Amino acid sequence: MHPFIPFLTEELWQQLPHQGETLVKAPYPKLTLAWVDPDAEQQMAFVMQVISALRNIRSAFKIPNATRLQPHIKASVAQAKMLWQYQTYIVSWRIFRKLLIDQDMVRPAMSATAILEQMEI
Numbered sequence: 001m002h003p004f005i006p007f008l009t010e011e012l013w014q015q016l017p018h019q020g021e022t023l024v025k026a027p028y029p030k031l032t033l034a035w036v037d038p039d040a041e042q043q044m045a046f047v048m049q050v051i052s053a054l055r056n057i058r059s060a061f062k063i064p065n066a067t068r069l070q071p072h073i074k075a076s077v078a079q080a081k082m083l084w085q086y087q088t089y090i091v092s093w094r095i096f097r098k099l100l101i102d103q104d105m106v107r108p109a110m111s112a113t114a115i116l117e118q119m120e121i
Contacts, residue, residue: 053114074105
């Protein structure tokens with residue numbers, strides 16, 4: 001791909017509004033502080049940790065991807081709210097069914113567990 005990609009990116013750049021004659025000579029983009037959202041970054045980091053914990057459980061017990069799991073999550077109210085908000089991202093992997101989330105969740109017998117920020121998965 002190496003010999004081809006620079007030509008492709010140059011062509012795309014030429015089709016977009018830009019300053020200067022070529023992408024190669026354009027200045028590197030600067031960070032726009034208005035686009036930084038620490039809350040969104042924190043929420044996505046949380047979602048990524050949950051997905052990693054679920055994938056680690058699957059991997060540790062050699063559970064095939066064809067087996068769809070139904071995660072039970074014991075979480076605080078704030079964590080549960082965030083999990084409900086982003087549950088489509090978590091279950092979109094198609095290896096998990098709907099999440100069961102509750103503050104008083106009782107761990108099912110013969111289940112694997114991961115602890116994440118005072119949350120039990």
